[in-house]
Amino acid sequence: MADDDIQHLMNAREALVTRRLTLAQTIAAPGDTSENAIRGLVEVQRAIEVVDVAIEELEQEELDKELDETEDAEDDL
Template identity: 70%
Template sequence: MSDEDLKHLMNAREALVHKRLTWAQAIASSDAPDNAIRSIVEVQRAIEVVDFAIEELEQAELDEELAEDEEDNS
């Protein structure tokens, strides 16, 4: 896993969380127009996609470490 890949994903997640908060504030301060509600749902889905990608990278790193340990112990 590239530390830079993880950094990009974490930065993307941070930006999406900020966007989600912005939409939540808009919803809280008005009658919550449908487009605001749809937008916050879309942002939440994007956060979940990024979270999944982070988990995949972390799992790939663990798998690589295990494979290296097995090679070292052989």
């Protein structure tokens, strides 16, 4: 289950990174810089950071679960 959750988060992160690049290209284009593009870029970056934390938490949960299982198996010996 956690593997699926991590994959969903990774897919979301990839989509956000693509959106971030699009916004950066918009900002970098000659002419007036759109305030909406700048705000959008900041919001997307925040979303990427939130997803990164969620991924780290799920990965840590998996590691903790594996460690518990290993310790339980050692206790059974």
